Amino acid sequence: xxxxxxxLDWLRLYRSENVGPATFFRLIERFGTxxxxxxxxxxxxxxxxxxxxxxxxxxxxxELAALHRIGAQLLLASDPVFPEALLALEVTPLLTVLGxxxxxxxxxxxxxxxxxxxxxxxxxxxxxxxxxxxxxxVVVSGLARGIDTAAHQGGLATGTVAVLAGGVDHIYPxxxxxxxxxxxxxxxxxxxxxPGFVPTAQHFPRRNRLIAGLAQGVVLIEAKVKSGSLxxxxxxxxxxxxxxxxxxxxxxxxxxxxxxLIKQGAMxxxxxxxxxxxxDLLPGLKAAPRPPTAPIAVQDAKSLSDAQxxxxxxxxxxxxTVDEILRQCQLSASTLSLILLELELAGRLERHPDMSVSLRx
Amino acid sequence: xxxxxxxLDWLRLYRSENVGPATFFRLIERFGTxxxxxxxxxxxxxxxxxxxxxxxxxxxxxELAALHRIGAQLLLASDPVFPEALLALEVTPLLTVLGxxxxxxxxxxxxxxxxxxxxxxxxxxxxxxxxxxxxxxVVVSGLARGIDTAAHQGGLATGTVAVLAGGVDHIYPxxxxxxxxxxxxxxxxxxxxxPGFVPTAQHFPRRNRLIAGLAQGVVLIEAKVKSGSLxxxxxxxxxxxxxxxxxxxxxxxxxxxxxxLIKQGAMxxxxxxxxxxxxDLLPGLKAAPRPPTAPIAVQDAKSLSDAQxxxxxxxxxxxxTVDEILRQCQLSASTLSLILLELELAGRLERHPDMSVSLRx
Numbered sequence: 037x038x039x040x041x042x043x044l045d046w047l048r049l050y051r052s053e054n055v056g057p058a059t060f061f062r063l064i065e066r067f068g069t070x071x072x073x074x075x076x077x078x079x080x081x082x083x084x085x086x087x088x089x090x091x092x093x094x095x096x097x098x099e100l101a102a103l104h105r106i107g108a109q110l111l112l113a114s115d116p117v118f119p120e121a122l123l124a125l126e127v128t129p130l131l132t133v134l135g136x137x138x139x140x141x142x143x144x145x146x147x148x149x150x151x152x153x154x155x156x157x158x159x160x161x162x163x164x165x166x167x168x169x170x171x172x173x174v175v176v177s178g179l180a181r182g183i184d185t186a187a188h189q190g191g192l193a194t195g196t197v198a199v200l201a202g203g204v205d206h207i208y209p210x211x212x213x214x215x216x217x218x219x220x221x222x223x224x225x226x227x228x229x230x231p232g233f234v235p236t237a238q239h240f241p242r243r244n245r246l247i248a249g250l251a252q253g254v255v256l257i258e259a260k261v262k263s264g265s266l267x268x269x270x271x272x273x274x275x276x277x278x279x280x281x282x283x284x285x286x287x288x289x290x291x292x293x294x295x296x297l298i299k300q301g302a303m304x305x306x307x308x309x310x311x312x313x314x315x316d317l318l319p320g321l322k323a324a325p326r327p328p329t330a331p332i333a334v335q336d337a338k339s340l341s342d343a344q345x346x347x348x349x350x351x352x353x354x355x356x357t358v359d360e361i362l363r364q365c366q367l368s369a370s371t372l373s374l375i376l377l378e379l380e381l382a383g384r385l386e387r388h389p390d391m392s393v394s395l396r397x
Numbered sequence: 398x399x400x401x402x403x404x405l406d407w408l409r410l411y412r413s414e415n416v417g418p419a420t421f422f423r424l425i426e427r428f429g430t431x432x433x434x435x436x437x438x439x440x441x442x443x444x445x446x447x448x449x450x451x452x453x454x455x456x457x458x459x460e461l462a463a464l465h466r467i468g469a470q471l472l473l474a475s476d477p478v479f480p481e482a483l484l485a486l487e488v489t490p491l492l493t494v495l496g497x498x499x500x501x502x503x504x505x506x507x508x509x510x511x512x513x514x515x516x517x518x519x520x521x522x523x524x525x526x527x528x529x530x531x532x533x534x535v536v537v538s539g540l541a542r543g544i545d546t547a548a549h550q551g552g553l554a555t556g557t558v559a560v561l562a563g564g565v566d567h568i569y570p571x572x573x574x575x576x577x578x579x580x581x582x583x584x585x586x587x588x589x590x591x592p593g594f595v596p597t598a599q600h601f602p603r604r605n606r607l608i609a610g611l612a613q614g615v616v617l618i619e620a621k622v623k624s625g626s627l628x629x630x631x632x633x634x635x636x637x638x639x640x641x642x643x644x645x646x647x648x649x650x651x652x653x654x655x656x657x658l659i660k661q662g663a664m665x666x667x668x669x670x671x672x673x674x675x676x677d678l679l680p681g682l683k684a685a686p687r688p689p690t691a692p693i694a695v696q697d698a699k700s701l702s703d704a705q706x707x708x709x710x711x712x713x714x715x716x717x718t719v720d721e722i723l724r725q726c727q728l729s730a731s732t733l734s735l736i737l738l739e740l741e742l743a744g745r746l747e748r749h750p751d752m753s754v755s756l757r758x
Contacts, residue, residue: 156646159648160646160648282647283645283646283647283652283656283659283665284645284646285517285643285644285645286521286643286644286667286668287520287521291644291646292667295644295665295667298644298659298665299664299665299667299671303660304659304660304665306647306653306656306660
């Protein structure tokens with residue numbers, strides 16, 4: 037199998053219906069390669085209760101061609117330069133990359149915040165990014181208006197990564213076209229999505245998880261309560277990232293989210309120095325060594341169907357941990373894992389970041 | 398002995414040279430009454446190495462008369478309505494009080510901060526004080542310009558205590574004359590100092606210790622680095638008070654002290670609710686039950702002089718704890734305590750809040 041084939045198979049598997057990052061890695065664990073997982077996909081989903089077809093080969097080929105045309109590349113989790121921080125958390129098995137992917141393996145700090153940021157907020161984001169850059173940190177953000185834009189601008193000279201919810205060539209907001217081009221040239225624009233992809237609201241939380249996953253620390257500036265930045269903050273905590281917030285006056289609603297996070301334990305940050313000092317005290321982010329992944333034999337259909345019934349009887353729309361199911365279902369871990377995979381591929385199961393699962397409503 | 402005599406004796410003892418709050422309470426412990434301590438004062442100081450005279454009786458009588466004239470009263474630590482919080486920490490054995498002393502025994506929160514406060518800072522102080530007041534908390538502050546003034550104004554309707562570094566009738570800044578009169582009428586103005594006393598820089602830290610001592614929690618608003626408010630914050634921590642700080646933008650130097658305190662562990666407060674919630678989780682401030690105070694026999698002069706030499710040999714300008722001296726000096730705790738008292742009255746010894754002592758340079 038050539039590398040080009042591998043890329044195509046990974047892309048097809050990840051773009052197949054109901055295959056999220058966790059499912060992708062479970063499939064590779066179980067079948068050894070993406071090609072073999074693709075072969076098994078229809079049967080697995082069928083046993084889960086729904087027919088799904090693998091993502092078409094020609095569509096994946098068109099995506100690779102489109103990436104090539106815009107000068108972007110596909111980075112796989114099996115690639116040695118794939119960011120270890122993302123790998124450890126199984127945030128995504130692949131990234132489309134416009135620009136210099138080596139930035140993704142350097143120490144990084146994410147700076148995110150409000151779109152309607154004040155002049156002061158943008159000043160703080162800019163100088164914090166520039167100072168973090170001068171200290172050797174890559175600045176990660178989301179290319180949005182306001183704080184994100186100021187953070188990228190501050191980090192441009194030393195290295196900045198823009199993580200997009202759409203394709204790497206989908207520029208939004210339009211006024212950031214010049215900044216997008218500058219980052220593609222001297223920094224790096226990344227996305228999980230295909231070129232040309234136009235995101236909707238549901239794709240932003242996934243992008244935010246990627247931002248937090250790429251960075252060792254996440255800094256919030258002028259984040260309102262119930263903002264997208266607070267979702268990034270939640271991911272940062274879930275992913276074991278250090279969380280920082282820049283405080284503001286209680287009279288300024290733009291800082292309410294940041295102040296609330298500090299009350300709940302986020303570190304108060306006034307300057308890049310605060311962040312650098314705190315991160316220096318933390319260990320680096322390395323992937324845990326993976327257990328060897330040997331293909332696991334598929335059991336006979338009858339016993340699997342009985343097993344599926346017993347697992348389904350334990351599941352509801354309320355999330356339970358996989359460990360808990362394992363203790364109650366009288367099945368081996370391997371069989372339970374297969375059944376969950378089948379249900380997930382059939383679109384009947386939802387996985388949550390804390391290793392719990394629930395039935396889709 | 399009548400109560401009037403007791404007040405006179407306490408006043409004379411506390412106003413005597415080198416008698417601070419800790420010494421005062423040690424003297425009462427040792428001699429039982431202020432009158433007996435006054436009788437012994439000259440001998441004790443003499444053995445410590447310096448002649449001091451007790452504070453003149455007529456001067457103390459003039460102070461009581463002056464208090465009477467301005468409608469103020471003297472509150473002794475032996476009085477059942479003396480604030481328990483102050484008693485437990487031996488902050489002071491007496492207070493001069495203009496207004497309603499019953500406010501001193503109610504749950505209290507101190508609000509202090511910068512004199513050059515912004516309009517927003519003063520707004521926050523005012524509304525926080527009003528909301529704390531509505532929830533049953535007395536607002537304690539220092540009658541200074543800026544935050545203190547706004548805090549008193551916000552707490553005026555529900556009860557506020559102004560703690561002055563000068564006498565209770567020494568109004569500073571002059572523009573607060575109306576506020577001073579209003580607090581004296583519906584709240585309470587207190588001081589350790591005699592009426593008419595004009596404070597100098599050295600008297601403010603002592604006043605700040607009193608502010609922190611009177612309150613269950615201390616809130617800082619717009620406190621700069623190296624400000625008097627930060628001294629109050631330090632006392633609050635030393636005295637086991639809950640410390641709160643209202644955050645501000647890193648670009649506003651007026652909030653630098655508050656932000657620094659939050660980094661160091663002070664609770665971020667945006668509203669009275671934050672403070673009330675936190676204080677509700679804390680136990681009330683009660684004085685520890687005191688051991689019975691029986692007069693202790695004074696040893697003969699020869700053995701005391703030898704003992705003093707051995708204690709002096711253990712003391713330097715660097716502070717050591719009394720426990721450490723006790724372990725090394727081969728003296729009883731009672732004898733060591735007496736010798737330290739003598740040295741302190743002679744102006745040769747300094748006591749520190751953490752129960753350590755050092756020689757004066």
